[in-house]
Amino acid sequence: MGGSAPKPPPPTPEEIALEKRTQLGLRRERAKTERMLKAQARGKLGVKSLLGGIKPDTGMKQEDVVHSKAISSEKRDLNNMSAFDKMIATRTGRSL
Numbered sequence: 001m002g003g004s005a006p007k008p009p010p011p012t013p014e015e016i017a018l019e020k021r022t023q024l025g026l027r028r029e030r031a032k033t034e035r036m037l038k039a040q041a042r043g044k045l046g047v048k049s050l051l052g053g054i055k056p057d058t059g060m061k062q063e064d065v066v067h068s069k070a071i072s073s074e075k076r077d078l079n080n081m082s083a084f085d086k087m088i089a090t091r092t093g094r095s096l
Contacts, residue, residue: 011019081089 078086
């Protein structure tokens, strides 16, 4: 029965260079992916750290909440006007 299998020829310099470039590209890609995953993990943990992001449960839905301190934009504009601007607005008939 036959002998052992023949040895493969040694790699050429081009094959060695190609292998090195491939390994370097894979290492860079792996490092980039790890940095991205670490950044995502930091972002998620940052929101959960301590009490950040936890809202108290009042048992009410948003639709049930009445904002009694809410004012209309016209009322807000009137509050922000100076006395001179209010006088001009009333004389020109502009609605407040």
